[in-house]
Amino acid sequence: MAIMAPSDKQLTGLVAATFTPLTEEGEINISEIGPYVAYLTERQGVKNIFVNGTTGESLSLSVAERKILAEEWCKKAKGKMDHVTVHVGCMSLKDTQDLARHAAEIKADSIAVIAPSFFKPKNAQELRAYLKAVASVAPNLPFYYYHIPSFTGVNVLVRDLLDGIEDHISSFRGVKFSSTDLMDFGLCASLMKPNWSLIYGVDEQLLSALVLGANGAAGSTYNYVGCQFNKMLAAFEKGELIQARTIQFQLQELLDFAMKLGFDLGVNKQLMIDVSGLSLGPPRLPVMRCPPDVAASVKQKYHSVFRQ
Numbered sequence: 001m002a003i004m005a006p007s008d009k010q011l012t013g014l015v016a017a018t019f020t021p022l023t024e025e026g027e028i029n030i031s032e033i034g035p036y037v038a039y040l041t042e043r044q045g046v047k048n049i050f051v052n053g054t055t056g057e058s059l060s061l062s063v064a065e066r067k068i069l070a071e072e073w074c075k076k077a078k079g080k081m082d083h084v085t086v087h088v089g090c091m092s093l094k095d096t097q098d099l100a101r102h103a104a105e106i107k108a109d110s111i112a113v114i115a116p117s118f119f120k121p122k123n124a125q126e127l128r129a130y131l132k133a134v135a136s137v138a139p140n141l142p143f144y145y146y147h148i149p150s151f152t153g154v155n156v157l158v159r160d161l162l163d164g165i166e167d168h169i170s171s172f173r174g175v176k177f178s179s180t181d182l183m184d185f186g187l188c189a190s191l192m193k194p195n196w197s198l199i200y201g202v203d204e205q206l207l208s209a210l211v212l213g214a215n216g217a218a219g220s221t222y223n224y225v226g227c228q229f230n231k232m233l234a235a236f237e238k239g240e241l242i243q244a245r246t247i248q249f250q251l252q253e254l255l256d257f258a259m260k261l262g263f264d265l266g267v268n269k270q271l272m273i274d275v276s277g278l279s280l281g282p283p284r285l286p287v288m289r290c291p292p293d294v295a296a297s298v299k300q301k302y303h304s305v306f307r308q
């Protein structure tokens, strides 16, 4: 068996999927990463991050930018956070392997990989072969499959992917599951091994996934509702379902309101800027900057729902 990194502990709890700080001119702005880490740990009580993911607009960044960002996140999180997952998925296997090797060099705690979505794997076998080719270049780094079919269009059932995956990928440690298919999720939960983590990624229905056995939650909203969702996890642990539901319903109310105004990554990033005071800049095209009237309404709704 491969010798794993010392940080190979089970991933649990809340994981903030970080936004990528950009300058007003649209260049990556690594000077904001230190304050961002401080904000999450000190103000939100969130000690795990998922960087260069969907929320981080990784597929709109160059490989060179992603390396600089991943390195800075790892550097600034060291000693302050429990776990840094670097998402390394790209359209080409070569770029994905390059980023996986880099994540190992910079001592990320784990990597996650989406399915390529232009030329798509057609079934579990093809997806497994691709993931194996990525994992093989960083065999000591805990590996997560990142399932997000609404973006990739790759609808392979994760329960089929998991079938015997440990025989192909010894570093396999679990799934970041961003789909509303709770039947597939439940079947995955029943297939979990003791050192694997099943991390749910649809924040507005996390409570349902906890009931089915989620070990943790990774998402964009934990950047600004981390405090509240730590309380929801604690309430769930104690069996206080009414309290847990109240918090879940608050996020549903906020997102329902925001979705009617066109909630997208531009709106989401602006809400994080308004709540945290961090300078994260605009999103990158094709994602558009949030219009000021939408930003003001969503911010007001956030404060009225969470009363702070």
Ligand SMILES: CC(=O)N[C@H](C=O)[C@@H](O)[C@H](O)[C@H](O)CO
Binding pocket: 017, 054, 055, 148, 178, 201, 202, 203, 204, 218, 219, 220, 221, 255
């Ligand atoms: C598509 C997308 O960004 N998904 C995120 C995680 O995977 C979620 O955290 C959502 O942003 C969140 O659930 C709000 O819809």
Ligand SMILES: CC(=O)C(=O)O
Binding pocket: 017, 018, 050, 052, 053, 054, 055, 056, 176, 201, 218, 219, 220
């Ligand atoms: C993990 C997640 O929520 C993201 O990639 O944005």
